[in-house]
Amino acid sequence: MSTSDGKPIGKTDSAEFSKGPALADKVPPVGGLSQDEALKRADAAVEAVAKEFEGMLGEELDEIDVLMAAYKANPSQANLDPLFGRIHNLRGQGTTLGYPLITRIGTSFCRYIIDHEPSKQVKAALIEQHLQALRIVLKERTESDGDAVSKQVAEALEIAVDKELA
Amino acid sequence: MSALRKPDFRNLKVLVVDDSAFILRLVSQILKSFGVGTVARASSGNEGYEVAQQFEPDIVISDWDMPDGTGIDLVRNLRSREDSKCKYTSFIMLTAYAEISRVLASRDLGISEFLTKPVSPSQIYTRLVSLIEHPRQFVATEGDYFGPDRRRLESSNYKGEDRRIEDPLLTV
Numbered sequence: 282m283s284t285s286d287g288k289p290i291g292k293t294d295s296a297e298f299s300k301g302p303a304l305a306d307k308v309p310p311v312g313g314l315s316q317d318e319a320l321k322r323a324d325a326a327v328e329a330v331a332k333e334f335e336g337m338l339g340e341e342l343d344e345i346d347v348l349m350a351a352y353k354a355n356p357s358q359a360n361l362d363p364l365f366g367r368i369h370n371l372r373g374q375g376t377t378l379g380y381p382l383i384t385r386i387g388t389s390f391c392r393y394i395i396d397h398e399p400s401k402q403v404k405a406a407l408i409e410q411h412l413q414a415l416r417i418v419l420k421e422r423t424e425s426d427g428d429a430v431s432k433q434v435a436e437a438l439e440i441a442v443d444k445e446l447a
Numbered sequence: 448m449s450a451l452r453k454p455d456f457r458n459l460k461v462l463v464v465d466d467s468a469f470i471l472r473l474v475s476q477i478l479k480s481f482g483v484g485t486v487a488r489a490s491s492g493n494e495g496y497e498v499a500q501q502f503e504p505d506i507v508i509s510d511w512d513m514p515d516g517t518g519i520d521l522v523r524n525l526r527s528r529e530d531s532k533c534k535y536t537s538f539i540m541l542t543a544y545a546e547i548s549r550v551l552a553s554r555d556l557g558i559s560e561f562l563t564k565p566v567s568p569s570q571i572y573t574r575l576v577s578l579i580e581h582p583r584q585f586v587a588t589e590g591d592y593f594g595p596d597r598r599r600l601e602s603s604n605y606k607g608e609d610r611r612i613e614d615p616l617l618t619v
Contacts (some may be wrong), residue, residue, distance in 0.1 A: 284550065295588075296582050296589070299586075302536065302537055302578075303507065304506075304579045308456055310454060313453045313455035313457070313481075314481065320572060324568060326568075327473065330473045334469055369512065370466070377564070377566055384565055386492065
């Protein structure tokens, strides 16, 4: 099998191979923790960071509100990007730190921003509803240790985003 | 079953790069819990490159989307810049983006592993062990790729032509 100029297909794709990093030389197979021990310690570490997260979440949402106010005053891409970045980060942290609904609401927000028709203006009201939902998650958790309302709100937001993207 | 019964990570140096202070703290704490000896942190791709030059990590774990130099910029710079001291450093992309296009794009820039947020300690542990137990050779192609060999499967049923002249699967 050959191309029109007679060269064998694929045979021109030459490559040079070299040895990759030998991490095994630096990590003896014994002398450390078993997998179970390591994961138990890691879970405890995650729990400690999660407690800090709860304390900082309110401040984080305050800062996001400031970004939202800037976006409402001037709904430009330059003002949307930092807002997206902050909520995108929250989305990535939520579940790991014990807040799966933050991840869920963040995912709904990110989906709306990423998938919306570029020719259409992003609806500030829908973004604000997502921010309010994040507040509800925090409020519900700190005041009642439950999440029944937050779940309903998250579901409603997902439906609203579905409609917008349809 | 892993041959690493009780892996001793104390000589391992890991650089964590993320613009979220929480993720930096979280991943660093997880790594320290595993017994990783030294963990350095940076909050952007550009800072990550500078820290990597000084720290010379064995593994970089980096976010994708950061304001001052992305994770993609970082892996590209580590693999291709003339002055890089970390051309062969293992690189784990840790991102909330899970689209296949992103996985493929980062693979084609030379990452070693891809992890999506939210991440759990066991996922990080599994990736670390995988990098240690299954090291991949590096390949430089005429098409400008430099990084870990992207072919992971060695299928005994493959009936097509070998695509490379120096195919290591034929020589080992």
